[in-house]
Amino acid sequence: MLAIWAALVAPLSAGALSFSNRYRSPRNPERAIRKATRLIVLHTTEAGARSSLNKLSERGEAHYCIDEKGVAYRIVDRNREAFHAGRSMWSGKEECDSYSIGIEVVGHHDKPVTLAQLDAIRDLVALLKKEYRIDDAHVVCHSHVAYGAPNKWQKRNHRGRKRCGMLFAMPSVRQRLSLKARPAFDPDVRARRLVVGDPYLEKVLYGRVDTMAGKIGRNVAPPPKEGFFASLFNKKPAEMANEPEKENYYAKPPAPANAPAKAPKKAPAKANANPPPAPAAAKREPASQRDLEDRMKYRELGTLGPKSSPYKVAGRSWNAATTYYLIRGRVVRGDRLDPKRAQAGTRVFTRK
Numbered sequence: 164m165l166a167i168w169a170a171l172v173a174p175l176s177a178g179a180l181s182f183s184n185r186y187r188s189p190r191n192p193e194r195a196i197r198k199a200t201r202l203i204v205l206h207t208t209e210a211g212a213r214s215s216l217n218k219l220s221e222r223g224e225a226h227y228c229i230d231e232k233g234v235a236y237r238i239v240d241r242n243r244e245a246f247h248a249g250r251s252m253w254s255g256k257e258e259c260d261s262y263s264i265g266i267e268v269v270g271h272h273d274k275p276v277t278l279a280q281l282d283a284i285r286d287l288v289a290l291l292k293k294e295y296r297i298d299d300a301h302v303v304c305h306s307h308v309a310y311g312a313p314n315k316w317q318k319r320n321h322r323g324r325k326r327c328g329m330l331f332a333m334p335s336v337r338q339r340l341s342l343k344a345r346p347a348f349d350p351d352v353r354a355r356r357l358v359v360g361d362p363y364l365e366k367v368l369y370g371r372v373d374t375m376a377g378k379i380g381r382n383v384a385p386p387p388k389e390g391f392f393a394s395l396f397n398k399k400p401a402e403m404a405n406e407p408e409k410e411n412y413y414a415k416p417p418a419p420a421n422a423p424a425k426a427p428k429k430a431p432a433k434a435n436a437n438p439p440p441a442p443a444a445a446k447r448e449p450a451s452q453r454d455l456e457d458r459m460k461y462r463e464l465g466t467l468g469p470k471s472s473p474y475k476v477a478g479r480s481w482n483a484a485t486t487y488y489l490i491r492g493r494v495v496r497g498d499r500l501d502p503k504r505a506q507a508g509t510r511v512f513t514r515k
């Protein structure tokens with residue numbers, strides 16, 4: 164019966180996906196055949212399609228790249244190693260390139276991608292999951308696995324070298340990708356192989372931060388067709404998805420904030436007419452030193468200089484949302500700080 168079910172669903176889920184070999188990498192012949200495939204790693208290119216595709220192809224830095232129209236470009240052959248993860252580690256195993264597939268998505272780590280891209284990612288990931296027997300919680304973002312060596316800002320090996328692909332950890336996006344689980348915590352931080360270098364990123368990957376909620380798939384009917392076919396066999400889709408998980412640190416992602424309400428349909432109309440103010444909107448961001456000190460009761464920690472980096476002044480919270488920098492009169496929140504712009508003379512504030 165499972166075979167019948169698979170035969171019905173498989174062509175549907177793969178049907179719409181279109182591939183292109185136009186940017187297949189010239190590096191292919193020199194790349195080793197990958198010995199293992201345990202992870203699918205999602206990236207964001209942080210650049211436009213043309214330059215992303217040219218660069219990825221030239222350097223062989225991904226297996227696939229999905230442009231805004233949802234075309235999946237094959238770059239490095241999926242059985243070879245692509246150089247996409249850089250300095251990386253997952254569950255104590257370094258060099259993720261040697262055991263993962265990398266998918267680049269044209270877009271930015273903190274902005275919504277197109278619906279065509281979401282459909283293409285969902286379909287491509289479904290095909291690869293099936294081929295390599297990978298479960299949902301092993302579909303991760305580059306920022307899950309990348310780590311940084313000690314530097315000026317951070318004294319130890321740390322998670323949070325980059326935020327690449329982080330939107331793909333957000334519950335609303337994962338729901339749209341038909342992914343029912345994500346890693347529940349960072350195995351390398353828990354084992355003290357790494358420290359947390361980016362507290363905001365940690366909240367996105369493992370907490371409930373979901374800046375894409377309400378911005379994803381607004382005008383489109385929910386895509387998964389499994390529910391319908393599964394119901395033919397009198398099984399709830401949720402039960403079919405509940406396969407035993409191999410490693411205990413994986414859990415289901417928290418329900419997205421904009422998940423369709425299961426209550427009867429009378430309440431929403433009224434709720435939509437008068438939406439309650441979001442807590443974030445009610446809390447106005449500080450615009451000046453006076454705002455910081457008088458209204459928010461923040462205190463000054465110190466000033467940046469040649470020998471006092473943000474890390475030296477604010478410690479581990481240097482890039483937290485509770486730290487603020489006053490750069491030439493402009494207030495910048497810690498989690499939005501570009502360290503390159505934090506010049507000498509910048510004053511640092513934190514909660515009292």
Ligand SMILES: [Zn+2]
Binds near residue numbers: 205206
């Ligand atoms: Zn990346």
